[in-house]
Amino acid sequence: MPEGRSSAPRTLFDKLWDSHRIETDADGEGLLYIDRVCLHERTGSIALAELAARGQSVRRPGHVFCVMDHIVDTRPGRGDATPVPGGENFIIGLRHHAARFGLRLFDVGDENQGIGHLVMAEQGIALPGLTVVCPDSHTCTLGALGCLAFGIGSSETEHVLATSTLRLGKPATLEVVVEGVLAAPATAKDLALVLIAEYGADGGLGAAMEFRGGAVARLDMEARMTLCNMAVEFGAATALVAPDAKTIAYVAKRPYAPAAPPEAAWQALRTDADAAFDHRIAIDAGAVAPRVTWGTSPAQGVNVSGRVPPPRNSSDRRALDYIGLEPGTALTAVPIDAAFIGSCTNARLSDLRLAAAVLKNRRVAPGVAAVCVPGSSQVKKAAEAEGLHRTFQAAGFEWRESGCAMCFYAGGETFGAGKRVITTTNRNFEGRQGPGTRSHLASPAVVAASAIRGRIASPETLDAMVP
Amino acid sequence: MPDELRGKVEPVRPFACHRGIAAPLLRDNVDTDAIIPSREMRRVSKRGLGAGLFANWRYADVGGRLPNPRFVLNQPAYAGASILLGGHNFGCGSSREHAVWALSDFGIRAIFAPSFGAIFRKNCIANGLLPGTVPAADLSTLAGWVAAAPQQNLLAIDLRAGKVSTAKAELAFGIRPGDRQLLLRGLDPIAHTLTAAASIDAFERARFDACPWAKLN
Numbered sequence: 139m140p141e142g143r144s145s146a147p148r149t150l151f152d153k154l155w156d157s158h159r160i161e162t163d164a165d166g167e168g169l170l171y172i173d174r175v176c177l178h179e180r181t182g183s184i185a186l187a188e189l190a191a192r193g194q195s196v197r198r199p200g201h202v203f204c205v206m207d208h209i210v211d212t213r214p215g216r217g218d219a220t221p222v223p224g225g226e227n228f229i230i231g232l233r234h235h236a237a238r239f240g241l242r243l244f245d246v247g248d249e250n251q252g253i254g255h256l257v258m259a260e261q262g263i264a265l266p267g268l269t270v271v272c273p274d275s276h277t278c279t280l281g282a283l284g285c286l287a288f289g290i291g292s293s294e295t296e297h298v299l300a301t302s303t304l305r306l307g308k309p310a311t312l313e314v315v316v317e318g319v320l321a322a323p324a325t326a327k328d329l330a331l332v333l334i335a336e337y338g339a340d341g342g343l344g345a346a347m348e349f350r351g352g353a354v355a356r357l358d359m360e361a362r363m364t365l366c367n368m369a370v371e372f373g374a375a376t377a378l379v380a381p382d383a384k385t386i387a388y389v390a391k392r393p394y395a396p397a398a399p400p401e402a403a404w405q406a407l408r409t410d411a412d413a414a415f416d417h418r419i420a421i422d423a424g425a426v427a428p429r430v431t432w433g434t435s436p437a438q439g440v441n442v443s444g445r446v447p448p449p450r451n452s453s454d455r456r457a458l459d460y461i462g463l464e465p466g467t468a469l470t471a472v473p474i475d476a477a478f479i480g481s482c483t484n485a486r487l488s489d490l491r492l493a494a495a496v497l498k499n500r501r502v503a504p505g506v507a508a509v510c511v512p513g514s515s516q517v518k519k520a521a522e523a524e525g526l527h528r529t530f531q532a533a534g535f536e537w538r539e540s541g542c543a544m545c546f547y548a549g550g551e552t553f554g555a556g557k558r559v560i561t562t563t564n565r566n567f568e569g570r571q572g573p574g575t576r577s578h579l580a581s582p583a584v585v586a587a588s589a590i591r592g593r594i595a596s597p598e599t600l601d602a603m604v605p
Numbered sequence: 606m607p608d609e610l611r612g613k614v615e616p617v618r619p620f621a622c623h624r625g626i627a628a629p630l631l632r633d634n635v636d637t638d639a640i641i642p643s644r645e646m647r648r649v650s651k652r653g654l655g656a657g658l659f660a661n662w663r664y665a666d667v668g669g670r671l672p673n674p675r676f677v678l679n680q681p682a683y684a685g686a687s688i689l690l691g692g693h694n695f696g697c698g699s700s701r702e703h704a705v706w707a708l709s710d711f712g713i714r715a716i717f718a719p720s721f722g723a724i725f726r727k728n729c730i731a732n733g734l735l736p737g738t739v740p741a742a743d744l745s746t747l748a749g750w751v752a753a754a755p756q757q758n759l760l761a762i763d764l765r766a767g768k769v770s771t772a773k774a775e776l777a778f779g780i781r782p783g784d785r786q787l788l789l790r791g792l793d794p795i796a797h798t799l800t801a802a803a804s805i806d807a808f809e810r811a812r813f814d815a816c817p818w819a820k821l822n
Contacts, residue, residue: 160808161801165783169798171808173819181702184651194795200821224647268819275700275724289724291702292651293731293794301798303805306727307781339634340694344723373694375723396818403816435634453633546699548643555667565698567638573667
């Protein structure tokens with residue numbers, strides 16, 4: 139196959155790029171072969187409708203997978219109806235077009251339904267060495283498996299469906315070396331929030347970043363997914379972690395994974411010694427403590443034990459005005475109205491276990507609305523098999539069906555205007571979780587601890603709490 | 606099935622030159638949730654989204670249509686604006702192409718900012734909207750000149766030359782060469798790529814020979 143001809147040392151990204159590049163045009167744009175596509179009802183329905191209107195076929199329907207995740211209701215007993223005005227049309231539209239084009243659909247009620255980025259990993263659809271796209275910016279999550287994964291727009295999605303290719307300029311490469319020991323209660327989420335706070339919401343420079351170093355190697359697969367998930371909040375084009383024994387073990391025996399995994403080929407998917415990256419960042423995992431955001435950009439964050447910093451510019455002032463906090467306020471003094479555990483960032487089994495460990499034998503503070511939405515129906519089932527749902531429910535959390543839900547108000551549900559929510563999601567933008575809703579990003583452990591305390595809190599401080 | 610589920614194809618509009626009123630929105634990290642909140646993405650369609658543009662900032666009442674007089678695009682001085690001047694990382698966040706559809710539907714043809722969200726930038730190109738990069742200091746200069754008399758001090762854009770000019774000065778803006786070509790040609794990207802269908806087929810055959818596991822039925 140048309141591998142790179144050069145024997146020069148290459149980064150993992152270069153290898154994936156070279157093995158998928160069909161041609162490079164006169165303007166330097168590469169035409170990349172795309173192995174797998176994930177569609178969801180929100181924009182997949184539109185892309186497929188446009189394709190149908192063109193009279194265009196889906197070039198390789200067996201490589202396209204559809205999920206209902208963005209606007210499906212997450213309340214128990216759900217059907218097609220959603221609280222979103224007109225939302226049902228997206229669900230009906232995707233179902234109609236998936237059937238018309240012969241695409242595998244993980245429909246509402248399917249035991250494998252879930253947030254697309256979780257389903258793609260759980261089902262073994264995304265694999266090391268593949269290219270994967272989805273009209274969703276958090277597709278970079280799947281880079282944790284060592285596949286080249288891009289979030290794209292609807293028009294590009296139509297292009298991929300019709301041609302099995304994506305045209306894009308080759309991004310620069312960014313090496314993020316993480317050494318040191320990430321110690322509990324700090325998690326991969328906290329690591330990502332530190333990185334973004336230190337280098338900014340555009341610190342990723344539109345680059346293809348690779349997380350490397352001992353601390354990354356020690357992360358389990360789900361934590362790697364959380365880390366890669368946040369790459370888009372860092373302004374990166376995508377993120378990667380080189381496949382290792384953990385990756386191969388994770389992928390093994392999943393429904394769409396090969397019966398005889400090409401382990402040697404997957405192990406070779408790593409950056410060569412001496413390969414040069416365009417940019418480099420080093421970060422000490424040992425210095426990472428539980429984090430929380432105080433503003434309306436994921437970059438506006440501090441340690442949970444910290445204080446709201448003085449504003450540096452008009453963006454900071456605007457954020458403080460929206461979030462309703464004064465500079466100098468201790469974050470642990472900030473009362474919350476709601477706690478949300480869910481989303482493609484932090485709603486995998488390990489996340490729910492972390493939260494449940496904090497919630498065990500405790501109760502959510504009076505007046506705090508608490509909701510847990512498992513990231514997939516498989517996660518929900520696995521959590522229930524361990525009895526985690528009982529821990530959540532006993533603590534006062536609602537236990538829901540899987541979907542993107544309250545992460546971005548797309549399910550039409552919100553905690554309300556002016557309400558302060560501590561959330562395991564990825565974006566604290568103005569209005570992200572509903573008009574006027576104030577979002578504070580944190581790890582599942584911090585969200586659970588805050589729910590118990592009724593104020594922003596780190597889990598290790600709960601023991602000192604007066605019951 | 607509602608009509609909007611049937612889709613409707615429209616050609617991509619080429620972009621070469623444009624002259625128009627510019628409006629400053631110079632804050633950093635203007636995200637696509639701000640450009641169009643998810644609740645405004647009601648239709649299974651690319652059209653008619655202009656009313657939802659910047660809804661959280663543009664309207665005084667949540668979910669309503671009462672104009673917020675403080676928002677720049679509601680001010681008479683900027684009526685008819687077709688160019689936006691933005692801050693760093695403009696269009697970051699969600700991949701929703703609705704953000705670009707809403708901007709286009711409202712009448713925006715070009716945005717100048719120091720940097721753009723990567724997916725947003727590509728979505729602009731796919732819809733014939735120009736995302737030009739201009740250093741922050743130059744943007745402040747442009748914004749200052751425009752603000753003195755927005756309806757008179759128009760900006761003139763020449764994409765081929767990569768220049769944006771006022772009556773007094775001319776600035777270079779950045780754009781990737783491939784993006785420039787796509788905008789100038791207004792090509793249908795699918796039709797363009799399908800001219801290379803034989804190369805794609807050949808590449809795919811070689812890929813499946815080398816990595817049979819990559820092929821599903």
